[in-house]
Amino acid sequence: MNIKHISFDELPSLILDEIHARYKAVQPIEAKVMEFETVSEPMYTISLLDLNRNVIVEIAYTGNRLMYENNLTFYTVFKAMEKYPERFGLRFKEELNK
Numbered sequence: 001m002n003i004k005h006i007s008f009d010e011l012p013s014l015i016l017d018e019i020h021a022r023y024k025a026v027q028p029i030e031a032k033v034m035e036f037e038t039v040s041e042p043m044y045t046i047s048l049l050d051l052n053r054n055v056i057v058e059i060a061y062t063g064n065r066l067m068y069e070n071n072l073t074f075y076t077v078f079k080a081m082e083k084y085p086e087r088f089g090l091r092f093k094e095e096l097n098k
Contacts, residue, residue, distance in 0.1 A: 002035045008046075014064040015044060025051035043067070 008016070008028045019026060029047035036043070041063035048057050054074045060067040081088045 001037065004033050004035075006031050006033050011044060011046070012064065015046075015061050018064075018066070019046065019048070019059075023048065023050040023052065023057065027051060029056070 008031055010033075011019075011031055027049035029049065031044065031046045034043045034045070039062075044061045046057075046059050046061075048059075049055075050057050050071075053071075055071045056074070056077065058070045060069075
């Protein structure tokens with residue numbers, strides 16, 4: 001298996017078109033392509049912010065077919081950071097601000 005980080009500009013146009021059709025206010029986070037020795041089509045995983053719905057989205061495509069979509073609200077991320085600041089490297093910052 002070969003995993004490579006790619007820019008959003010390197011994604012196939014059909015995938016980019018579908019992303020822009022599904023999400024209105026897209027802020028890219030990262031994109032990866034995974035090529036498998038036993039499968040002819042690569043898998044693309046894409047992470048992005050959808051500022052219209054206030055969610056972080058992870059989607060995966062095999063070829064041009066959507067395989068899965070996961071969403072996590074900004075609120076959930078903020079609550080996790082508040083509850084477990086050390087997991088996000090925030091404890092040291094809190095101590096500096098005292």
